[in-house]
Each structure stands twice: as structure tokens, then as C-alpha cells.
Amino acid sequence: MNTTAFLSAEELQRLQQRKQRGRYFEWLALMAVLIGIVVLLTLLIDVFLDGLPWLRPELFTHFPSRFPEKSGLRSALQGTLWLAVITAILSFPIGVAAAIYLEEYARDNWFTRFIEINISNLAGVPSIIYGLLGLGLFVYGLNLGRSLLAGALTMTLLVLPTVIVSSREAIRAVPRSVRLAAFGLGATPWQTVRDHVLPYAMPGILTGTILAMSRAIGETAPLITIGALTYIRFDLRGPLDLFTVLPIQIFNWISLPQKEFQQLAAAGIIVLLAVLLLLNTTAIILRIRLQKRW
Structure with a gap:
């Protein structure tokens, strides 16, 4: 009608x-x-x-050089991979544990709400603030110097709120009936979380963590602040070495006047975009393949 x-x-x-x-x-x-x-x-x-x-093999096998035709991304690629791995190792267990506590164990009181508000606010803090915090706390406070470990700890602080928020959303999406069924069969709260809640929430947790790692790989300001703007011509041997990463190396090349270095910077941007697209694609595939339908 x-x-x-x-x-x-x-x-x-x-x-x-x-x-x-x-x-x-x-x-x-x-x-x-x-x-x-x-x-x-x-x-x-x-x-x-x-x-x-x-985009030639020498771009991936050569160290940075004063001569464009001899310059490459070897040290920057190593620094990016090391930084991503250490940041993931530090941020994933801490972020997931914090999310589990806030969703499954914390009582609904003023202290819990205070923590939740601050985590949400920290997710929107400009990255340069984390760089200044890392400079004061890790570089000078803990005497780690301008090392890879100081950079990884700084990036952990940067991505940790994102990991916590995404993990909480994934855990919250698990139906309450799953928990009640486990409790009805005599499972303890930890057994319920370990054997039922986490397996169902893991696709969302992994997706949020991978996207947070994508942000960490693409960030420049915090690493410049803690001193990653370094000319590196050696392979990284451990977390206490000086380091550089892809965004920093691109920034270095763009700041040089020669046209060839500008083109090298464009090649570095393509490599960085490829890495970020690979991580984002992995997150999408994980979400699709592991997602549970209710």
C-alpha cells in the first residue's frame, strides 16, 4: 500500500x-x-x-651507502623484522592477559572503570608522546641506550592499548552460554577461559595484534625520538645493538638532495607498503578462516 x-x-x-x-x-x-x-x-x-x-636484488642485500647505486635496505629490513618480532613477543602476552583480567576477573568498580578509561585514552595518544616516554624511561632511565630493545619497549607501549582493546572485544564476543556451560560441567574460571573462551576469541585477538604490529612497523616519530636515526652498516646481532628501520631509512633518503636517493626512497616505500599489505592480508585471512559462527 x-x-x-x-x-x-x-x-x-x-x-x-x-x-x-x-x-x-x-x-x-x-x-x-x-x-x-x-x-x-x-x-x-x-x-x-x-x-x-x-627494485633490484641489491636493494635487499646492500647496506646504506653514500652512492645510490650501492645503497640498500639490508640493515633497515633487519631492524624492522627484529623490532616487529620483539614487540609482538612483549605486547601479545601482556595485552591478552590484561584483556582477560578486565573481562573475566575484574569487578565492576571505580578502579576497573578508571583503568578502562585510561586504556581507551592511551590508544589515541600521539605516537611522539610514546617516543618521549621511551627516551626518558628506557634510553636514559634503564640505561638501555639507543638500542633495539629500547625501541621495541617503546613500540610495545604504543601498541599495547590497541592490543588490549581488540582482545577485550574478541573475548566479549564469545557468548555467555559457553561460559555457563563450562561452569555447569564443573570447570573453574581459568579452565573456562583457557579451554573455551580463548580458543573462540583467538581469531579476533590475532587480527587485532597483527594490525597493531602493522602500526608499529609504519611508525617513525617515536623511533626518531629515541635515536633510531642512525647510519647502520652491519648486521644486527642482538637486542642491544644500534638499529634502524624502514621508515627511518626512507626518511634519510628523502632528506638527501640527489634525485637517485629520492627514487631509492620511493623503492623503500614500495617495500614498506608490501610488508604492511602482507600483514593486513594475513589478518583478514585469519579472521575469515578462524572466525566462529554463532
Whole structure:
């Protein structure tokens, strides 16, 4: 039945005006999306045109050099991989344990709410603040110097709120009936979490952790603050060595006046984008393949 037949002429006019405004807003939103896509494609095309000729094996096997044709990303790639692995090792167990406590064990009181509010706020703090914290706490306070371990600890602080929030959401998504069924069979709270809640929540936890690692790999400001802006021409041997990472090496090349280094920076951007896309794709695949349907 056509409901507009029961409306007066004035109501019909207002309805048409609302529909017209809705169409205007739809076109405005579409234009905003198209402008963003066009700008992104323009930047990507420019980067690929400059960087593709420099994507050669020497880019991955050579250390940085004063000569563009001899320069490469070997030390930066090693630093990025080391940083990602150490950050994941530190942030994953701490973040998941904090999420389990807040969701399964913490009482609903002012102290718990205070912690939750601060975790949510920390997730939105600018990354440079974490760099300053890492500089004062790890580089000078714990005398770790400008080492890889200091950088990994700083990035752990940066991504930890994101890991906690995403892990809590994944744990919260597990139906309460799963917990009640386990309790009904005599399981303890820890057995319920270990054997039932965590296996079902693990896809979401892993997805959030991988996305947090993607942010850690792409960050530059905190690492510049703690002193990762270093010229490295040796292989990393341990977490106490000086280090550099892909974003820092790209920043170094862009700051040089020679055109060849600008093109090398474009090649480094392509490599960094490939690493980030690989991590994001892994997160999507994990979410799809391991997700439980209720």
C-alpha cells in the first residue's frame, strides 16, 4: 500500500525535500570518497614510477651507502623484522592477559572503570608522546641506550592499548552460554577461559595484534625520538645493538638532495607498503578462516 496517499500536500513537500537533501548528502559523500581515492592513486602512481626501476636484488642485500647505486635496505629490513618480532613477543602476552583480567576477573568498580578509561585514552595518544616516554624511561632511565630493545619497549607501549582493546572485544564476543556451560560441567574460571573462551576469541585477538604490529612497523616519530636515526652498516646481532628501520631509512633518503636517493626512497616505500599489505592480508585471512559462527 502506498503510504504517501495519506499525506497532505505540505507533508509530501517536506518528504520530497528530505529525500532531496539525502541525495545531496549522498553525492557529497561520494565526491569525498572519490577525491580521497584519486589523491591516493596519484601518490601511488608517482611512487611506483620512481621506485620500480630501483627494485633490484641489491636493494635487499646492500647496506646504506653514500652512492645510490650501492645503497640498500639490508640493515633497515633487519631492524624492522627484529623490532616487529620483539614487540609482538612483549605486547601479545601482556595485552591478552590484561584483556582477560578486565573481562573475566575484574569487578565492576571505580578502579576497573578508571583503568578502562585510561586504556581507551592511551590508544589515541600521539605516537611522539610514546617516543618521549621511551627516551626518558628506557634510553636514559634503564640505561638501555639507543638500542633495539629500547625501541621495541617503546613500540610495545604504543601498541599495547590497541592490543588490549581488540582482545577485550574478541573475548566479549564469545557468548555467555559457553561460559555457563563450562561452569555447569564443573570447570573453574581459568579452565573456562583457557579451554573455551580463548580458543573462540583467538581469531579476533590475532587480527587485532597483527594490525597493531602493522602500526608499529609504519611508525617513525617515536623511533626518531629515541635515536633510531642512525647510519647502520652491519648486521644486527642482538637486542642491544644500534638499529634502524624502514621508515627511518626512507626518511634519510628523502632528506638527501640527489634525485637517485629520492627514487631509492620511493623503492623503500614500495617495500614498506608490501610488508604492511602482507600483514593486513594475513589478518583478514585469519579472521575469515578462524572466525566462529554463532
